[in-house]
Amino acid sequence: MENLLIILLALTCTIVPFWMGERYGLVRLVSPMHLLAYFCAFGFLIKVAVYSVDPDLAFYTRFIDTAGAMLRGAGYLAAFVMLMCLGYRLALRPCDPRLAIREARLIAGGLARQGWLFVAAFAVAGLTFALILQARGMSLFSTDLLTAFNQDKQINVNRDGVGATLAGIKMLFVVPKCAFVMLLAQGLVLRAPWLMLQAGVLALLLVMIALVSGDRFELVELLVFACATYLIVVSFLGLRSVLWMIGGAVGVFTMAAYMTALRGVDAGLWEQIVRSTYFLDINAAVMVTDQVGPETYLLGESYGWWTFGWVPRALWLDKPAIDLGVFFKRDVMGVMTGGAFNVTGPGEAFMNFGWAGAFVGFVLGWVYRRAEVVLLAPRHCLRFGAFYLYPLLLYPFVQATLHSSFSGFIVAAVVQAVLIMAMIVVFVPRLRARPVRSAGVAHV
16 A cells, blocks of 8 residues: 555656646746656656565665655655645746747857857867876776776765766866757758758767766756757657657667666666666655754755865865765765765755755746746847757756755856857857737746
8 A cells, every 4th residue: 555655646746747847838848847757757656666566676775674764755755846846836927938939940040150169069078088088097098998987987085985076077068068959959940951960970979978977867968958959949849850859768778778888787777777866766765754863954054065166176185075965875874985875856955954845846846947937038049049058057957956966066057157158159149139029928
């Protein structure tokens, strides 16, 4: 009976956000509510369904065996998700998404200096790759280069068990990502095969970046970048586009499975997903609701750790981790090895405020909606090319606040936003906003 109740909670947390995305989202299939539904499906619904058959696969069972822990964690996670949906719903204002599509197409079609943009993407990617090799003390001609990147994602672990992930250097990879989105958008608007070819080459480059970063979520990012760009500037969802998206998803899972094999683990990709704390994870919710008490609440402290995240680890070797996942693994769960556990957005909220942390979900839902509207507002598309920031910044923000932790994202996001805006200034023509009459305004 308990398993059935948990599965019903997980199913509700998947269906309700997806329905809200379909009903109110400004971008089909990849609105913030759609993304929430996908993360719930992989991190909550699928996992609890599998655990109901084989409980030993649950990640949390390695550390706790408290009676009713799973139900408490599921209840907290469901409350967080439902309050997130409520916050999104209450942030709705009248607007017409058709205007955003029209203005986005206008700006995307006018992209300038495409050749320089293409070259800059490869130049910055090559420079970043060289800096990573130098920091790791590795050679380009090492026979086990990709294996080393995927097995050991940290270097120079300090005495507190905190490693350097070279995140500061990897921020530069946003340049080829931005170039991919820009060229893909223009190719779709102009229906220019040569631009689509350039975007395809950059997609292959981004796959190589994922291999170098050793981060399988980079592949998910690539898929979302492509889908969101298409749905913003084209909107029409026909059979051919659906087949392309399905093919892209298959490609992502295939490459992610290859990266899993490079790590030298016995478990396959699917088993790693089920036995991990990836996505909007139920295991993290179970562990924090069981292990964290009022005497250890952080009371919002972790949301301010980004303030010292600007100092490079090369200058401050013993700098504390700004990702709460390290604290979660070491101080909460008592596992003293390097690395971190994905704490998830709900987990971070509970570690700060206990059960009241569910209301952080309400705030996040409200922020998701307001950010969605701001980035897709017609005048912002015209004056700033803001729609480019939707896949490049809003999606990573949603992913980080669901899957990871706030401070771990904010430092990189600010730097990447500066780089993206610099690219918009150089390559994207912008127009003066003008009043536009619409035949009808939909309340979305």
